[in-house]
Amino acid sequence: MASKLTSREADYSKWYNELVVQADLAQHSDVKGCMVIKPYGFAIWERMKDVLDQMFKDTGHVNAYFPLFIPKSYLSQEADHVEGFAKECAVVTHYRLKNAEDGSGVVVDPDAKLEEELIVRPTSETIIWKTYKNWIQSYRDLPLLVNQWANVVRWEMRTRLFLRTTEFLWQEGHTAHETSEEAVAEARKMLDVYADFAEGWMAMPVLKGIKTANERFAGALDTYCIEAMMQDGKALQAGTSHFLGQNFARAFDVKFATRDGGQELVWATSWGVSTRLMGALIMTHSDDAGLVLPPKLAPIEVVLVPIYKGEDQMAEIVTALNGIAGDLKAAGIRVKVDDDDTKRSGWKFAEYELKGVPVRLAMGPRDFAGGTIEVARRDTQTKEIIDAAGIVQHVKELLDTIQQSLFDRAAKRTKETTTRVDSWEEFLAALDAGGFVEAHWDGTPETEDLIKQETKATIRCIPLTENHESGVCIRTGAPSEQRVVFARAY
Amino acid sequence: MASKLTSREADYSKWYNELVVQADLAQHSDVKGCMVIKPYGFAIWERMKDVLDQMFKDTGHVNAYFPLFIPKSYLSQEADHVEGFAKECAVVTHYRLKNAEDGSGVVVDPDAKLEEELIVRPTSETIIWKTYKNWIQSYRDLPLLVNQWANVVRWEMRTRLFLRTTEFLWQEGHTAHETSEEAVAEARKMLDVYADFAEGWMAMPVLKGIKTANERFAGALDTYCIEAMMQDGKALQAGTSHFLGQNFARAFDVKFATRDGGQELVWATSWGVSTRLMGALIMTHSDDAGLVLPPKLAPIEVVLVPIYKGEDQMAEIVTALNGIAGDLKAAGIRVKVDDDDTKRSGWKFAEYELKGVPVRLAMGPRDFAGGTIEVARRDTQTKEIIDAAGIVQHVKELLDTIQQSLFDRAAKRTKETTTRVDSWEEFLAALDAGGFVEAHWDGTPETEDLIKQETKATIRCIPLTENHESGVCIRTGAPSEQRVVFARAY
Known part of the structure; x- marks a missing residue:
């Protein structure tokens, strides 16, 4: 059996790292940034996957599988997407090894260089919309409600088991619709599915909201999210659902014959949760004696x-x-x-x-x-x-x-650590105390960046509540229409 | 709806390719050799996966997940493995893209070259045994019965949907044992699980056997297999289960404290089936009007x-x-x-x-x-x-x-097309007629190669029956102790 865990109070981060390893959930592999999910950890992920999969099927979705590799040129097709995304990727350049001439092992065969490099998928919008072009001709082919369970790779310099790894497991839903309204409704519906799962199964209360432009998914018009509060006062984004507008349809020329005989670009959503949920689950409930599972x-x-x-x-x-x-x-x-x-x-x-x-x-x-x-x-x-x-x-x-x-305890903690502030001093104090901070913001990306630089806090979301309330920005004093939720975050 | 299929008699291969696409099972992607598994096809694979997964759990196995990437040097550690396997692989050499200076898109960032190249797993023995070194100290840690559902990549020049694709989905079991006997028993047990699944669920009769040295998995001491006969008279290897001896334990230095206080290398098996089973299912039962599913x-x-x-x-x-x-x-x-x-x-x-x-x-x-x-x-x-x-x-x-x-029909066909021959002329005629051919062989790799060159037939397996019978090799006339099963194969 394992040795005693570091306490949360002594070092929360160390406690987490020790707990993940000692409870047999996962471990680092020799491949930089990639984890091994151990049988006990994988059994929890399997439970999550089974429940979510049934929830997706109950809301009319079907599973499919798309290639691991994406031709490099696809990433350039949607301008915002490549700008925000495509840089830190694993790149496949060759397709063969050969024996080293000195007998020392194998080397990459220089004759087996790919004409176009392949990217290991960091997310699959591009290859899926390239495929959807052939699947969608008419409004009769819509809505198309597809999900994929897959591994994805985003090259990360600083990794933590489950929370941020180079390779991780996830599901990515990719849907296609006739109208903007339908696509927005789908993105919202899946956000609700995620929230129901987080609260009803993980016993983890979440805040539903919408991301600011700065924090939006690369290529999305709107990113909806669920945010949860961990025991150390830091927030964790637990799931996102994107309204992609017609951006990917435009990039890959996916049009459909409308009901009135016209041609229109298809409307899109995508949504995903990943093995990061394991980190959220662990940090929401566990204590100094170890893991606590719902x-x-x-x-x-x-x-x-x-x-x-x-x-x-x-x-x-x-x-x-x-x-x-x-x-x-x-x-x-x-x-x-x-x-x-x-x-x-x-x-x-x-x-x-x-x-x-x-x-x-x-x-x-x-x-x-x-x-x-x-x-x-x-x-x-x-x-x-x-x-x-x-x-x-x-x-x-x-x-x-x-x-x-477990839900009640986490909800109580989240509520108790949520602070409403109206001045910069209160804001700084609240951030240091930890938890969600509800404050006015002037709505500009510049102020958001400034606050992030000065405090390391980000706007977790603009809550999906109708509580509009006028005020002034805590940082600039400019007018604001609604409070947003700040926190330091994972 | 799709157009009429080519008939099996007119062109079996074309019939298969058309059927897979028209029945909405899968399609080629723009990424060479990689397929898209469409929702209807994926739903069948999901059924297979669910049933197999339960069979694995019922026989004491647990699931885990190991990294997609394998450091190049790992492949060289087990000599036979690298010789037989590692050459046709996707190689990751870089981890970042950057904007092209001429604004034409993205290019690979030459500054982001990996010190050691990573191979996209073609199979996971090496990375798993590297990990097992830390999981196994004593006989108390054995047996270790782990399975993984994953995607793997083997660079293929000529691909066919489901039957041979560059990326495919599969499961790979990797088990560790105290004794040789226990490992052999495990390999045999999983072969039985595969046969039960093939016959009881896929309604596909299979022949259980052992591969010749030529056809053995790279790094195995013995490869057990199930072989099925397709409607066109060609055989298809539907699953393999390997007794790996102590080869991978030796390569990765995995020893355990024995019951009597010594140290010994661990005994291993691995076993897998893949989306290739979809091809087998389709070709076993379907007809000129389309798919026929059990x-x-x-x-x-x-x-x-x-x-x-x-x-x-x-x-x-x-x-x-x-x-x-x-x-x-x-x-x-x-x-x-x-x-x-x-x-x-x-x-x-x-x-x-x-x-x-x-x-x-x-x-x-x-x-x-x-x-x-x-x-x-x-x-x-x-x-x-x-x-x-x-x-x-x-x-x-x-x-x-x-x-x-469906099972009876396929079993009848398999039986009717199985021929027992005792001369080279009979052998050639039987191969041309299609089906399994039971013949004597002198037991040498040289004769096996010769027959393959001359006829394109391979030894599918040495059947796991005790029907030893003396005879003479159909090709060389040298003495033989048992008939083996030849066929042309997928």
């Missing part, structure tokens, strides 16, 4: 640990626990009985605490004799002894309670 | 088509069909009601025939009045009118019948 996404919701001396006790207690595990499984709960005789129960308790299993059931000889069982909650680190006969119903309710309680 | 893998098992004149008839018939569809869904059957009023029922019939939907239900005004429904089977292209009241039970049984019937 039951709905936990690969193991309940672990059952026998406590015994000698083989006879072990046999009868393990048999009893297997019976309970069977009943829990039949109730649709993901369980594990840890009857490994080579490890002490104390070791197991620490291990499952570190790994964030929401509920631990332990049974010792006294419980066995008395028909009781010990129930421990990971989130509150509390224990109680209950009658073993009612365990299934008790655990079911407890898992629901934990799921709700 | 019900267990069909995204839509039953399509319901209303036949009507006018809105009133449409309303009542669609309502009736929706009711039946609801009952079928409740019985766990994947259904679609096609009530698109802009398309004629004849068009729909042809479309679902092309797409291989196993069962079509049609209801016209006379059926509606009389309480009957027309049931059409895709595989036999037969129709019958039945009492609508018993439809759910009828369809359930029919789907089972179709699944079995």
